[in-house]
Amino acid sequence: MTGQIQNRQAFIEKISQKLKRSEVPSAIERPQWAYTPQYNVLRDKTQDELLEVLQKQCKLINTTCKVTQLADLQEAVYETIQSYGGGPVIAWQDERVQQYGLSELFNERLPKEQVTVHIWDPVIGRENISLAEKANIGITIAEQTLAESGTAVLLSHKNHGRTVSFLPEKSIILIPKSTIVPRMTQAAVEIRKRILQGEKVPSCINFISGPSNSADIEMILVVGVHGPMCMTYIVIDDL
Template sequence: MMSGTIQNREAFLTKIAERLGRNRFLTNVERPKWSYHPQDAVFKDADSNELLEALKTQCTKIHTDLIETNKAELIETIRTIVSEYGGGPIVAWKDSRFEEYGLSPLFNNIWPSENTEIHQWESALGEENIKLAEKSNIGITISDITLAESGTAVLFSDKDKGRTVSFLPLKSIIIMPKSSIVPRMTQAARIIREKIKSGEHLPSCINFITGPSNSADIEMNLVVGVHGPVKAAYIVIEDL
């Protein structure tokens, strides 16, 4: 069988329909038109400041630090949180937005007194990136979409934005442009769907990350850091 092809699909689907005692639908099912859209009611009329306040409130519930800053103070803000989180080694995406936000000095070792080791994800290195991420104390990424309701960062992976950067290091720092904040999953799904409709290339892996790693047993005893970072910080940049 050739890669990327589907074999015997029609026969397979017809057989399933027969077993269910009904005919195959040979045309596309018409999307229903609902008269009420409760998924749009959450923060329906909230502006960017109100969404940020909702995000702040949620971060107190998901054990996540939230720091507000602007582009001019971003490097100093990162230096502060990195110091609070115990320094390097650090692994980060290779993302053009770092330069846009004035973070190029970050990868020229802005903590020389602490001898902080910084690795920027490089696709040519292959699995060596994963080994370096595994040894890192802090991973730095950027949120593509941010959900105010749940305090979730949506990260689009690609060849220079390894998904392990956000969960293999002990701590995670996620930079969040204020313009990326939307009410909830409803808007994120629509943004992704519109990107697909417009023909934009999207990664095969889109991660929805809500604070540090959390796990609870049947008695709801919460344990942080079982299968990911034990600490997480969101740095919200004023870009509106």
Template sequence: MTGTIQNRDSFLGQIANRLGRDRITHLERPKWNYNPQDEVLKDANQDELLEVLKQQCKNIHTEIVITDTGKLSDSLKQVVNKYGGGLVTAWKDERFDQFGLTNLMQEEWPQEGIDLHVWDYTKGEENINIAEHANVGITISDITLAESGTAVLFSSKDKGRTVSFLPTNSVIIIPKSSIVPRMTQAARIIREKVKNGEQVASCINFITGPSNSADIEMILVVGVHGPIKATYIVVEDI
């Protein structure tokens, strides 16, 4: 449903009048002499960005697995088994099928005693309750920041944000094509989507490995308010 803004012009006109100036209706975007945010890794190719991501994962206490579409199913199976299987929750995301994971998730895991719950928005809070008790949450990165090791997740009615932060362990599948240098490029991608009239998620999560906190005496504690462990599975999709 699209809302309608009422009396906007008169409201903004009154504010300008109170400030003692004419109402500004257009601003030229400033042209900066220096743009250092564009210089970081600006000439890096996808292989080089992946190397940066691999090194950063060491700093954020995150395991990283490199695989391709043909071996992704085995890689995901190994990671989930390493975490102990149990209750697994995942987005309802067509990319799982595109990556050839449907058979593993819907056929093999049930036979092996792994209980998979796929997010279903019609079940409301039941999804959240399941995520809270899940051992593993599986999501897919939409944009990945090499410099900080950050996965950017676009939530939707089929992609609940709790899947990434309530389970004990987090597994994020990262298409190699999604890796960009840093936040600068991610913001630009999102801005272009808005500019082109694309539907952009109302909730965008920037996740950098497992939860970390050093608020008390600067002592780092991992997993204090989210997943205790995290694994990124990078898929060579380009």
């Protein structure tokens, strides 16, 4: 059923009268602000400096942050999986998995060691969610990462199930160094740019800042209340 807007013109005219306008405007012009402090924080930092900011922030949000060259990524992911107690592992279906050289790890090396790996498959529908719920580790890839807050930006779509990032007990997020940005401002600008260019941006965009935390009860911090108890960011030096 398609919704309908009732009394729209009357409502707009009333607002215009309250704003003391002589007539209802036919279009709205985007304001030009004299000051834009949101763009200034960390604006002049290099990628190396943004990485340093991210690493410091990760210590505050109980997140392990590793840095590796692309050639050593497979070993870094393998070691992290081992430190987290092995599988089951669930990961996104993403072309970057092959680009980063992780196909051999997921399809051969881990299965040979009796570590179960499931790659998200839209064909099997909700069975993916059941597998994510049973998984020990979920592996995702950040589209951007905000240095200021240590926040990974994850785009969900049919091959990127959002449950991969919050149902498993542990989480590994791969972060290309080139995609680290100062803060939320730059992430929002990039998302808007994609939309204006006609790109179909997912309706579900997750901003994840380390393992789940809650201090609602007597300001006592509890980790892992409604999501992963442990999280590792693996920054790939792709520059």
